[in-house]
Amino acid sequence: xxxxxxxxxxxxxxxxxxxxxxxxxxxxxxxxxxxxxxxxxxxxxxxxxxxxxxxxxxxxxxxxxxxxxxxxxxxxxxxxxxxxxxxxxxxxxxxxxxxxxxxxxxxxxxxxxxxxxxxxxxxxxxxxxxxxxxxxxxxxxxxxxxxxxxxxxxxxxxxxxxxxxxxxxxxxxxxxxxxxxxxxxxxxxxxxxxxxxxxxxxxxxxxxxxxxxxxxxxxxxxxxxxxxxxxxx
Amino acid sequence: xxxxxxxxxxxxxxxxxxxxxxxxxxxxxxxxxxxxxxxxxxxxxxxxxxxxxxxxxxxxxxxxxxxxxxxxxxxxxxxxxxxxxxxxxxxxxxxxxxxxxxxxxxxxxxxxxxxxxxxxxxxxxxxxxxxxxxxxxxxxxxxxxxxxxxxxxxxxxxxxxxxxxxxxxxxxxxxxxxxxxxxxxx
Numbered sequence: 354x355x356x357x358x359x360x361x362x363x364x365x366x367x368x369x370x371x372x373x374x375x376x377x378x379x380x381x382x383x384x385x386x387x388x389x390x391x392x393x394x395x396x397x398x399x400x401x402x403x404x405x406x407x408x409x410x411x412x413x414x415x416x417x418x419x420x421x422x423x424x425x426x427x428x429x430x431x432x433x434x435x436x437x438x439x440x441x442x443x444x445x446x447x448x449x450x451x452x453x454x455x456x457x458x459x460x461x462x463x464x465x466x467x468x469x470x471x472x473x474x475x476x477x478x479x480x481x482x483x484x485x486x487x488x489x490x491x492x493x494x495x496x497x498x499x500x501x502x503x504x505x506x507x508x509x510x511x512x513x514x515x516x517x518x519x520x521x522x523x524x525x526x527x528x529x530x531x532x533x534x535x536x537x538x539x540x541x542x543x544x545x546x547x548x549x550x551x552x553x554x555x556x557x558x559x560x561x562x563x564x565x566x567x568x569x570x571x572x573x574x575x576x577x578x579x580x581x582x583x584x585x586x
Numbered sequence: 587x588x589x590x591x592x593x594x595x596x597x598x599x600x601x602x603x604x605x606x607x608x609x610x611x612x613x614x615x616x617x618x619x620x621x622x623x624x625x626x627x628x629x630x631x632x633x634x635x636x637x638x639x640x641x642x643x644x645x646x647x648x649x650x651x652x653x654x655x656x657x658x659x660x661x662x663x664x665x666x667x668x669x670x671x672x673x674x675x676x677x678x679x680x681x682x683x684x685x686x687x688x689x690x691x692x693x694x695x696x697x698x699x700x701x702x703x704x705x706x707x708x709x710x711x712x713x714x715x716x717x718x719x720x721x722x723x724x725x726x727x728x729x730x731x732x733x734x735x736x737x738x739x740x741x742x743x744x745x746x747x748x749x750x751x752x753x754x755x756x757x758x759x760x761x762x763x764x765x766x767x768x769x770x771x772x
Contacts, residue, residue, distance in 0.1 A: 361762060371624060381640045388644045
């Protein structure tokens with residue numbers, strides 16, 4: 354620092370030196386005393402940022418674990434609920450069944466092509482609707498023998514027909530199993546008729562009649578197969 | 587007690603609940619800090635900034651650690667608060683003394699004697715300081731008002747030793763030139 358700078362420095366310190374007002378002094382000193390008088394709150398085990406972070410993590414984990422489970426259980430719960438409604442008030446129209454019926458009818462209309470004959474069991478397990486589409490196309494041969502025919506002794510055309518018959522009978526068996534195992538609420542009219550025909554075949558005529566009555570009650574507009582009614586007489 | 591105990595120890599005492607220690611600390615630093623703020627922000631904002639800075643010191647007592655001198659820590663807080671103030675003001679210079687100096691610089695070509703008669707040298711120096719670039723003004727005030735060395739100035743302003751030294755040198759040169767300019771017209 355040269356002499357000129359020292360002059361500037363001394364000149365700077367020459368004059369009056371403004372400072373804070375008394376009011377400002379008092380305010381700051383009062384704040385400092387207040388801060389000391391009120392000690393900082395002791396931190397409890399649930400203070401700080403970790404509870405919030407832990408809560409968020411818990412919500413995420415629960416969501417990831419529970420949502421898939423709930424999604425899987427939802428159809429089952431809906432099914433149970435519908436069954437309960439049905440059993441508690443049988444006179445009420447079965448919306449689930451009606452919806453299923455309508456969907457089946459629409460699919461029948463939109464899908465004119467028959468279902469491929471291969472892997473019928475798998476398809477039956479997967480969808481009742483697919484089953485309903487396939488059955489009318491093969492209904493003419495569905496009442497034939499259910500056992501596998503001797504394919505080697507027949508002509509090619511006969512072989513093809515026999516193979517189709519075998520496949521269809523497999524479908525029929527799976528379908529009947531599905532009708533038996535399916536809850537009451539989701540039986541479509543076609544499935545119901547299959548169930549009735551099975552009961553007739555087994556000789557349970559009274560039960561079959563009762564099932565037909567239920568079918569009429571729940572699907573009043575449905576045209577029941579006349580041959581089935583004939584058998585019941 | 588005042589002269590014996592260091593700023594750092596006073597602050598540590600205050601951290602442990604001794605309010606009197608803070609009062610001593612406050613009395614030591616209030617005037618230089620006030621002027622440091624005043625020269626940069628102007629009269630309009632000085633009280634607000636001054637109070638904010640001391641409240642920041644009070645609220646930081648629990649986390650205070652002696653990593654540097656108390657003065658360095660205090661002026662670091664002050665500087666940050668002033669920068670924040672500048673940002674809020676969109677870097678608009680608040681000090682009206684700059685305009686005053688411009689008026690003097692223009693008029694003195696016409697009637698320099700009258701100008702010098704109208705105000706003393708100190709006032710002209712204050713006006714010249716107000717017109718310094720912000721970095722140079724800050725370095726000048728930290729040296730003259732707070733009494734810090736170049737190294738501490740560099741530490742507070744976050745620049746190298748050389749940069750701090752350069753800022754200080756330019757500040758003095760500009761002030762010198764300004765005062766010489768006035769003397770030439772005497």
